[in-house]
Amino acid sequence: NAGVMQNPRHLVRRRGQEARLRCSPMKGHSHVYWYRQLPEEGLKFMVYLQKENIIDESGMPKERFSAEFPKEGPSILRIQQVVRGDSAAYFCASSPSSGVYEAFFGQGTRLTVV
Amino acid sequence: EDQVTQSPEALRLQEGESSSLNCSYTVSGLRGLFWYRQDPGKGPEFLFTLYSAGEEKEKERLKATLTKKESFLHITAPKPEDSATYLCAVQVISNTGKLIFGQGTTLQVKP
Numbered sequence: 001n002a003g004v005m006q007n008p009r010h011l012v013r014r015r016g017q018e019a020r021l022r023c024s025p026m027k028g029h030s031h032v033y034w035y036r037q038l039p040e041e042g043l044k045f046m047v048y049l050q051k052e053n054i055i056d057e058s059g060m061p062k063e064r065f066s067a068e069f070p071k072e073g074p075s076i077l078r079i080q081q082v083v084r085g086d087s088a089a090y091f092c093a094s095s096p097s098s099g100v101y102e103a104f105f106g107q108g109t110r111l112t113v114v
Numbered sequence: 115e116d117q118v119t120q121s122p123e124a125l126r127l128q129e130g131e132s133s134s135l136n137c138s139y140t141v142s143g144l145r146g147l148f149w150y151r152q153d154p155g156k157g158p159e160f161l162f163t164l165y166s167a168g169e170e171k172e173k174e175r176l177k178a179t180l181t182k183k184e185s186f187l188h189i190t191a192p193k194p195e196d197s198a199t200y201l202c203a204v205q206v207i208s209n210t211g212k213l214i215f216g217q218g219t220t221l222q223v224k225p
Contacts (some may be wrong), residue, residue: 004157033212043158043201045212056210091157095211102148103213105157 002027004094004106005074012112013082021077021109025094032075033103034067037089049075082113116141120202120216127192127223135187135219137202145205147185148213149178152199161187161200192223 005024013019025032034046048056049069060067064082069075079086089110093103117140127133139147146165150158162171164180171178175196177188187200199220203213 006157031211035213035215042217043203043213043215045214048210048212056212059212093213097211102160102163104160105150107157110155 006106019079022074023092024074029094031095033093035091087113118216124220132190137185141206143207145207148203150201197223
């Protein structure tokens, strides 16, 4: 009964490099949400995806950030040309629907930009 | 603007000393209110969902209640293992299912 799987758990990138964060939802879940938790701040919504579709990206920074959830494989959050301010914990959550269903979270990827 | 505010920011209790955490919300239309527990370095762990005013849910030493403007998480006779950050989040009718989180209450229970 695997939960939401995120990898890597820790990622170190130099400024200007690309970061790729992966998320496999729980079995039977087709809705994926990405959240970011900056140091000393709360969780902030970034993007909501269903298979092959971006439904809501209202929380995504306008530049350098992109997300996808292909028909096969995990959801990917991609950050191009990382800067120090991108250092944070990135969490993925999945749910079976967009209704009032509890979203289950992964353990997160902690990105450190040096 | 939809908002969630949690208080207090931090709470220290002695083992066995009961207390409550508050979550106040201002939203255009509430779909559901969620409580999560987060341990350091881990992802949020789901605790409860509340849908309508007057609803209550219990799990071990925790009890969550909901009114039209706020929710309380009551902790009865806490133990040191209850130490964690407790997060409140709302899902709004008009949006796509995303959660709007409060800043959290960090609870420390001393033996």
